[in-house]
């Protein structure tokens with residue numbers, strides 16, 4: 271009973287303070303919006319209208335058709351026509367174009383004979399996204415495997431399938447849920463406690479009969495709610511801006527998110543026990559955030575990583591959450607079919623929370 | 636009712652921070668219902684001692700019993716019984732005065748009805764009725780101090796620890812504050828207050844003088860004055876500067892402190908004719924001044940005990 275009174279007192283205090291803290295309040299809404307827009311913007315520009323030039327040395331009916339079909343795909347912006355491959359090389363070295371298309375003199379013969387690739391793509395390999403686009407473009411000549419008349423129809427089919435904009439958003443928005451929650455949840459709790467140390471409030475708090483778990487619970491609960499608000503913002507934006515559907519059940523999204531949020535909050539508490547200033551807390555958050563974002567499968571495919579990186583990734587809650595949320599949102603998977611991912615996050619939560627409570631001392635030494 | 640006449644006792648209390656000994660082998664015996672002062676300059680270990688007595692810092696050596704409880708092992712039980720006003724304002728600056736007190740009342744888990752009446756009572760008592768809706772961060776120094784004291788006394792503790800409570804407060808507020816303390820002591824609360832103001836220390840029933848972590852003296856201000864090894868001669872001169880220069884030539888005068896036109900001269904008690912020596916010194920330098928023996932005030936006591944310690948160390 272007394273415990274409840276105290277937890278409720280901390281809760282009320284946190285909410286009052288939150289409602290007066292414009293900066294934190296702004297971050298709660300601002301970070302998800304900004305990240306979503308940032309990624310959305312990047313998706314839209316990087317893979318659309320890449321500047322490109324072409325050298326059509328064949329200049330036949332078929333080659334002109336091929337060029338105009340590529341231009342129609344809007345993935346690249348075929349702004350210039352040059353005479354030779356050397357011209358393309360020059361433009362690429364100068365950074366004027368990201369992609370060059372070289373159509374050789376014997377283009378028609380190659381298309382029909384299919385012994386060598388009919389067209390050569392010159393790609394600025396410094397940017398992995400451009401490389402990705404190029405790989406998609408290489409699929410286009412396959413459409414020329416039969417007769418000239420059939421080509422345009424097949425090209426359209428290929429183009430839709432490889433619409434890069436849609437595919438990326440579908441993958442990235444569910445991934446962003448976890449990334450944004452990792453960043454904000456860990457940081458908010460770590461900072462919320464360290465701030466009280468810095469301001470001297472903690473010396474007053476630890477001299478009262480409040481117990482460590484009461485204080486921690488009172489601190490965590492408001493941020494769980496904030497995490498859920500962010501979840502709703504991201505998924506709603508994803509749904510209406512990027513047309514990412516939620517195929518699975520809302521209850522399963524909620525369940526996975528709740529455990530994930532709690533795991534990150536517990537980590538934030540743990541970080542707060544090893545830091546003395548808000549700045550240190552931010553640094554520690556980043557220290558954790560970076561491997562999370564890099565290794566969790568959000569940025570790079572998990573299977574392509576070395577074993578040691580995979581092992582580290584298995585510890586991070588974001589890895590498991592990404593699998594869960596992608597499964598539920600994109601495949602409509604049932605959470606029970608991925609119980610081991612839930613279990614991994616629960617284990618992380620239990621360990622960090624226990625450590626945080628053990629490490630948090632009601633003493634100053 | 637706590638019938639034990641000793642509220643706080645400590646033996647060999649020591650606290651180290653790395654190689655620094657912040658509190659060094661301090662013994663304390665503080666009778667219940669008294670106002671006990673810790674007097675000492677900044678860095679002398681006042682806050683560290685108070686934190687150890689509250690159970691917030693673990694002593695490196697020694698132990699303290701507070702209300703019959705061990706300050707380390709029974710610190711959680713102790714917390715219901717003690718109030719602590721930190722040196723730095725520790726309430727929430729982004730909460731209002733009332734919200735702060737409400738929070739504290741709930742953290743001490745007062746019964747619901749009692750919480751409301753107690754908060755209102757304290758707002759009245761500490762003259763904060765006009766500030767109830769004001770954010771604590773925007774209060775004046777005196778108001779902050781009253782709020783902090785209200786928060787520390789909300790759960791009616793038997794012992795109150797006040798760490799330099801008046802450092803950011805104007806004289807009128809300081810007077811009112813001390814009246815409040817006497818009232819509470821009258822009602823049986825034991826009050827331990829640290830300060831570096833001599834006049835405040837002089838109001839305490841008993842004081843301990845701390846210097847570089849060592850307790851160099853303790854007792855009532857009167858006892859301390861009687862017990863120091865020095866006589867104090869006060870000199871009033873038209874030209875106190877020349878009087879000071881003249882007196883400084885006599886190496887047996889331990890210290891000369893100037894307060895406006897008055898000089899206070901500390902002379903070891905071994906020297907029997909202190910007054911005559913001073914008068915002779917002034918006459919020889921042809922400085923016109925009146926000299927008379929006075930009872931040592933706390934400033935003198937402080938000089939005397941820290942001086943003794945330095946001598947002991949040098950020897």
Ligand SMILES: Nc1ncnc2c1ncn2[C@@H]1O[C@H](COP(=O)(O)OP(=O)(O)O)[C@@H](O)[C@H]1O
Nearest residue numbers: 652655657675676677678679680681682683684
């Ligand atoms: N947490 C700490 N870590 C290291 N040194 C400390 C700490 N707290 C106090 N000290 C040092 O201990 C000494 C006594 O400090 P303190 O008790 O705050 O003195 P006072 O309250 O009398 O001004 C000072 O030299 C101070 O720098």
Ligand SMILES: [Mg+2]
Nearest residue numbers: 681682722798
């Ligand atoms: Mg201090």
